[in-house]
Amino acid sequence: MNPPYTPPPAGPAWFLQRKNWLLFMIRELTSAVIALYLVFFLVFLARFGGGAWVFEEFLALLTHPLSMAGHALAFAAAVWHSVSWFNTSAQVMPIRIGTWRMPGVATIIITGYAPWLIISALVFWAALP
Amino acid sequence: MAGEKRITLEIFRYNPEDGGEPFFQSYEVEYLNHWVVLDAINWIKDEIDGTIAHRWTCRMGVCGSCGMMVNGEPKLSCHSLLRDYAPGPVRVEPLQHFPVEKDLMIDKSGFMERLAEVKPYIIRDDVNDTGNGEYLQTPAQIAAYHEHSMCINCMLCYAGCPVMSLEPAFLGPAALALGQRYNLDSRDKGQAERVDAMSGDEGLWGCTFVGECSVVCPKHVDPAGAIQKGKIAAAKQWYANFIKPKGAKK
Amino acid sequence: MAETFEHDVVVVGGGGAGLRAAIAVAERNPELSVALLSKVYPMRSHTVTAEGGAAGVIKSNDDLETHCYDTVSGADWLADQDAVEILVNDAPRQLIQLEHWGCPWSRERDGSVAVRSFGGMKNQRTWYAADKSGFHMLHTLFQTTLKYPTITRYDEHYAAKLLIEDGRCGGVAALDLRTGSMRAITANSVILATGGAGYVFAFTTNGAIKTGDGMALAYRAGVPLKDMEFVQYHPTGLPGTGILITEAARGEGGIMLNRHGRRYLQDYDLGQPLEVTDPRHPQNRMMELGPRDRLSQAFHYEREKGNTFKMEEFEDVDAVHLDIRHLGEKRIDERLPFVRELCRDYQGIDPVHEPIPVRPVVHYTMGGIDTDIDGRTALPGLYAAGECACVSVNGANRLGSNSLVEILVFGERAANTATEEAGELKRPNPDALRTQAKDEAKRIQQTLLNGANANGGVRPAHVRNKLRKVMEAGCGIFRDAGTIQTACDALAELSEQAARMTLDDHGGAYNTQLINALEITGMLEVASAMAHSAHARTESRGSHQRTDYPERDDAQFLKHTLAYRQEAAAPRIDWKDVTITRWPPGERTYGR
Structure with a gap:
C-alpha cells in the first residue's frame, strides 16, 4: 500500500491561491512601504541638522515628481494598512457588556476610525498656522 | 432517481x-x-x-x-x-x-493529536466533586467563551489557513481556539498548564492573522479572534512576569 | 494474519454512552487499560445531533418521585421501575459532573443551571445548552477522555464480530478502515455502546451510522434483543430531509397547527389549548407538551381526516405546521438558534417569520440489547449501555431528554460493573481469539471481497434502500398483522438478496462500501427482530399501535419481548416480566 498522497508544497506564490490570502499579503507588504518611508524620514532628520542650504536642497528633492509619487504611495499604503487593521478590531478586541456583544461595525468605528479621525484633526489643528 | x-x-x-x-x-x-x-x-x-x-x-x-x-x-x-x-x-x-x-x-490523525496538545478540558482539583452542586457561571461568563465552544472539528479552517502549508507543525486554528475556549472559561484554572503548548512559535505566535479561518468556519467559531485574544493575554502575562521581581509570583 | 491488541476493557462506540463508560473505567481503576473503538471519530457519533437537553431534577419545585412517575407513565408502564429509579436518582449527579467537565449548560442570571419544559414531564427539569445539548455533551465528554492516558482510541475501526471463548466474551474482531486489516482487540470485559438503529427506517432523524451494529453483534452471539417493536416517531422532523426540529421548540412555547390553522392536538385527548399570550402557556404534560407517541399518532389521524397539507417539493409528503413565531426573534436566537439555522439552510424558511412544516420521523429505538440494571447481558463479559441497550427505562415510549441522561447514568454503571468483573473472570486464550478474528477476515474475504457475486449480484445500496422502505411501510406508527407479515416476508427475501451483494470495491484501504455491506447484514437482523416482535405483541401500547388490537392488554402483555436469533429461521420470541416497584399500571392521561 502506498503512503497517503501529499499534495505538492506551496510555492513562493502561494498567496495567489485565494483572494483573502492575497489581501493579507498586500496588508503585510504595505508595512514595507511604510518602513521605507520612515528610512527616508530619518535621512531627512539627519540632514536637517546640516543647515539651511541642506534644507533647501531637500525641499527641491521633495517636490520632485518621483518623490511626490513615492509619498502618495506611502500615504496609500499607510491608509490601507490602518484600515485593514482597524477592520480586525472587532475580532481581536470584542466589546462586551454582559451577554451583549457590540456589533462589529460599531466596535471598528469606536476602536479604530473614531480615534483616527480625532487624532488626525488634532494633528491638522496643531500643524496649521 | x-x-x-x-x-x-x-x-x-x-x-x-x-x-x-x-x-x-x-x-x-x-x-x-x-x-x-x-x-x-x-x-x-x-x-x-x-x-x-x-x-x-x-x-x-x-x-x-x-x-x-x-x-x-x-x-x-x-x-x-x-x-x-x-x-x-x-x-x-x-x-x-x-x-x-x-x-x-x-488523514486526520495529526489534527487529533493537536486537539489533545492544548489540554481541552477543565483543569482544577475538585473537578470530580459533584456534592456541592454546579459551579456557578453567569450568562456573561458563558458569553466570554461560548462562540469558541461551537467548533465541530470539521477542519475547514485548516484548509483555509496558509500557515498550514508553510509551517506544517503549526497547531492550527481549531486547536488553538479550543485551548483558548478553556482558558476563557471561568470554571477553568488550567491556563498555566496550556501555556507551553499554546504560546510557542508553533502555537499562537505561528498565526500571522490572515483571518481566513474565521471566514470559512461554518459555525462562527471565530478561531482568528480566539487566537488574537490569546496573543494579547500571552503578551500581558509576559510583561507582568517581566515587571514583577523574580520569585514574587508563585 | 490478525494483529492482536490486548486491553482490560473494550468499549465499542464513541458516542455519549461509550465515552462516559471509558472515562468511568479510567477513573475507577487507573490500572486498567481501556480500548475505545468507534467506526467513526468519536465526535461524529450521533449524540452530536441531540438538541433539546437532558432531564435531571435540580430545582426546588421539582422532585424525584415526579420524574419517576412521568417516565413510567410516559413508557406506558413497560419500563422496569427499578431501572427508572436508578436513572432518576443518579441523573442530577451525572449532569453536574458533566458541568464540572466543562459542558456549557445554559444558565439563569445568578449562574445556576437553567431548565426548560419538555414533553410528558410534569415539571421543568431539562438541562440544556441552547439547542445543541447533545453536541456540547459529546464534545465535552470526548475532550475529557483526552485527560486519561489509560484510554487508547481505535478510531475508524468497525467491530465485525464478538470474540467468544469458553462461554464468555473476550473482545472484538475489528476492521481497521484505513488498511482493511482485521484486528483482534481482546479484553476481559466488552461494553457495547453503539447507539440505536433508526437508519433501518427510510425517513429518520438518524445519521447514516445508526445501523444497529452493536445490537446485531450481541444478537448473533445469542443475546436476546428486548422490546424491539418499540420505535419512536418524533412528531417534528423537516419533511424533505427528516432533520430533527427539537421538542424544545414546543417546550419554549411553539404550537402545532393543521392546515386550517387549528391547534389539532386538543382533538386527541391532550387537553385544551391556552392562548400563546397566556403566561401559563405552555402547560406541562398537555397539548404540545404531550408525549411523542401520542403526538405522532395525532398527526396520522389528521392526515386521514385531510387536515394536513402536501409538500410539493418533497414528493407530496404530508405535513403540519410547528409555529414558533410568537416567541420572537430574540428568544429564538437565544434558546433555539440551531432550529433557526437548520430551517434556513435545509428548508429555506426563517421560523422567525414563517411556521415550520414538520411531519413525524423515526427518531429512537426504545428496544435493544437486553441488560440488567448493572449493564450485564446474558453473555458473561459482555455489557451494554445507551440506545443500543434496553435496561429498560424507556418502555413503550421514551420521554424527550431522558436519553441524554440515560447514556450517562448507564454508561457509567455498565462501566463500573465491567471494571469490577474484568478482574474476576479468567482471561480467554488469546490464540483462540486471534484465530476467530482471522476466520472472520476470511469469511468477509470469501463472501464479499472476492467478487464471487460479480454476475447477478445486488448492489448493497439497493438492499439497504429496499429494507428501509419495507420497515417504513410495515412497521410504521400504526401496524397490523397484515403490514407486519408483509414486512417479515420482504425481510426474508432481502436477506437472501443480501447474500448475493456485489461490491465494486475489493480493496482494503477505506473500503467504505464493504463497511456499508456489513452494516446492511446487521440492519437486516435488527429489522427482523423488530418486525417479529411487533407481530407477537397483539396489543397497543405506547409507540406500538396495532390497528387490529387497539387496546392495551396488561393481563397478557405487561411483559418485555425478547427476540432470540435463530439460524436460517425467524427469531424466537420469548417474554419477560416488567419490574413494578411503586407505580402500579394505571391509565395514561395527559391534559386532564
Missing part, C-alpha cells in the same frame, strides 16, 4: 493500493432542487461507483465529517446546495493541507 436537472461532478480520486497518481473522474448526476453536494456523491457511490471513499454521517451540518474542497473552497458538503453550482461542473477535492488517504478522505 428521477431528477430535474443535470450537473457534472469532477471528483478527486486517489487509491493508495493501485500505485497510481491522483486524477479527476467525472460523473453526471440528475439532481433534485434540494440536493446538496453530499447527496450527489452518495448517489454516485450507491448507483454508479461504489469505490469512492468519503466521510459523512449526520447530513445536518453538526457532525463535522463531510468537509471537502468544493470548487476550491473549503465547505461542508452537506451544506452546499448543488443548484448554487449550476450549470457546473463541480470540482470536489479532499480538504487542502492534509495528506490524502483515499479519494476524499484525508
Whole structure:
C-alpha cells in the first residue's frame, strides 16, 4: 500500500491561491512601504541638522515628481494598512457588556476610525498656522 | 432517481493500493432542487461507483465529517446546495493541507493529536466533586467563551489557513481556539498548564492573522479572534512576569 | 494474519454512552487499560445531533418521585421501575459532573443551571445548552477522555464480530478502515455502546451510522434483543430531509397547527389549548407538551381526516405546521438558534417569520440489547449501555431528554460493573481469539471481497434502500398483522438478496462500501427482530399501535419481548416480566 498522497508544497506564490490570502499579503507588504518611508524620514532628520542650504536642497528633492509619487504611495499604503487593521478590531478586541456583544461595525468605528479621525484633526489643528 | 436537472461532478480520486497518481473522474448526476453536494456523491457511490471513499454521517451540518474542497473552497458538503453550482461542473477535492488517504478522505490523525496538545478540558482539583452542586457561571461568563465552544472539528479552517502549508507543525486554528475556549472559561484554572503548548512559535505566535479561518468556519467559531485574544493575554502575562521581581509570583 | 491488541476493557462506540463508560473505567481503576473503538471519530457519533437537553431534577419545585412517575407513565408502564429509579436518582449527579467537565449548560442570571419544559414531564427539569445539548455533551465528554492516558482510541475501526471463548466474551474482531486489516482487540470485559438503529427506517432523524451494529453483534452471539417493536416517531422532523426540529421548540412555547390553522392536538385527548399570550402557556404534560407517541399518532389521524397539507417539493409528503413565531426573534436566537439555522439552510424558511412544516420521523429505538440494571447481558463479559441497550427505562415510549441522561447514568454503571468483573473472570486464550478474528477476515474475504457475486449480484445500496422502505411501510406508527407479515416476508427475501451483494470495491484501504455491506447484514437482523416482535405483541401500547388490537392488554402483555436469533429461521420470541416497584399500571392521561 502506498503512503497517503501529499499534495505538492506551496510555492513562493502561494498567496495567489485565494483572494483573502492575497489581501493579507498586500496588508503585510504595505508595512514595507511604510518602513521605507520612515528610512527616508530619518535621512531627512539627519540632514536637517546640516543647515539651511541642506534644507533647501531637500525641499527641491521633495517636490520632485518621483518623490511626490513615492509619498502618495506611502500615504496609500499607510491608509490601507490602518484600515485593514482597524477592520480586525472587532475580532481581536470584542466589546462586551454582559451577554451583549457590540456589533462589529460599531466596535471598528469606536476602536479604530473614531480615534483616527480625532487624532488626525488634532494633528491638522496643531500643524496649521 | 428521477431528477430535474443535470450537473457534472469532477471528483478527486486517489487509491493508495493501485500505485497510481491522483486524477479527476467525472460523473453526471440528475439532481433534485434540494440536493446538496453530499447527496450527489452518495448517489454516485450507491448507483454508479461504489469505490469512492468519503466521510459523512449526520447530513445536518453538526457532525463535522463531510468537509471537502468544493470548487476550491473549503465547505461542508452537506451544506452546499448543488443548484448554487449550476450549470457546473463541480470540482470536489479532499480538504487542502492534509495528506490524502483515499479519494476524499484525508488523514486526520495529526489534527487529533493537536486537539489533545492544548489540554481541552477543565483543569482544577475538585473537578470530580459533584456534592456541592454546579459551579456557578453567569450568562456573561458563558458569553466570554461560548462562540469558541461551537467548533465541530470539521477542519475547514485548516484548509483555509496558509500557515498550514508553510509551517506544517503549526497547531492550527481549531486547536488553538479550543485551548483558548478553556482558558476563557471561568470554571477553568488550567491556563498555566496550556501555556507551553499554546504560546510557542508553533502555537499562537505561528498565526500571522490572515483571518481566513474565521471566514470559512461554518459555525462562527471565530478561531482568528480566539487566537488574537490569546496573543494579547500571552503578551500581558509576559510583561507582568517581566515587571514583577523574580520569585514574587508563585 | 490478525494483529492482536490486548486491553482490560473494550468499549465499542464513541458516542455519549461509550465515552462516559471509558472515562468511568479510567477513573475507577487507573490500572486498567481501556480500548475505545468507534467506526467513526468519536465526535461524529450521533449524540452530536441531540438538541433539546437532558432531564435531571435540580430545582426546588421539582422532585424525584415526579420524574419517576412521568417516565413510567410516559413508557406506558413497560419500563422496569427499578431501572427508572436508578436513572432518576443518579441523573442530577451525572449532569453536574458533566458541568464540572466543562459542558456549557445554559444558565439563569445568578449562574445556576437553567431548565426548560419538555414533553410528558410534569415539571421543568431539562438541562440544556441552547439547542445543541447533545453536541456540547459529546464534545465535552470526548475532550475529557483526552485527560486519561489509560484510554487508547481505535478510531475508524468497525467491530465485525464478538470474540467468544469458553462461554464468555473476550473482545472484538475489528476492521481497521484505513488498511482493511482485521484486528483482534481482546479484553476481559466488552461494553457495547453503539447507539440505536433508526437508519433501518427510510425517513429518520438518524445519521447514516445508526445501523444497529452493536445490537446485531450481541444478537448473533445469542443475546436476546428486548422490546424491539418499540420505535419512536418524533412528531417534528423537516419533511424533505427528516432533520430533527427539537421538542424544545414546543417546550419554549411553539404550537402545532393543521392546515386550517387549528391547534389539532386538543382533538386527541391532550387537553385544551391556552392562548400563546397566556403566561401559563405552555402547560406541562398537555397539548404540545404531550408525549411523542401520542403526538405522532395525532398527526396520522389528521392526515386521514385531510387536515394536513402536501409538500410539493418533497414528493407530496404530508405535513403540519410547528409555529414558533410568537416567541420572537430574540428568544429564538437565544434558546433555539440551531432550529433557526437548520430551517434556513435545509428548508429555506426563517421560523422567525414563517411556521415550520414538520411531519413525524423515526427518531429512537426504545428496544435493544437486553441488560440488567448493572449493564450485564446474558453473555458473561459482555455489557451494554445507551440506545443500543434496553435496561429498560424507556418502555413503550421514551420521554424527550431522558436519553441524554440515560447514556450517562448507564454508561457509567455498565462501566463500573465491567471494571469490577474484568478482574474476576479468567482471561480467554488469546490464540483462540486471534484465530476467530482471522476466520472472520476470511469469511468477509470469501463472501464479499472476492467478487464471487460479480454476475447477478445486488448492489448493497439497493438492499439497504429496499429494507428501509419495507420497515417504513410495515412497521410504521400504526401496524397490523397484515403490514407486519408483509414486512417479515420482504425481510426474508432481502436477506437472501443480501447474500448475493456485489461490491465494486475489493480493496482494503477505506473500503467504505464493504463497511456499508456489513452494516446492511446487521440492519437486516435488527429489522427482523423488530418486525417479529411487533407481530407477537397483539396489543397497543405506547409507540406500538396495532390497528387490529387497539387496546392495551396488561393481563397478557405487561411483559418485555425478547427476540432470540435463530439460524436460517425467524427469531424466537420469548417474554419477560416488567419490574413494578411503586407505580402500579394505571391509565395514561395527559391534559386532564
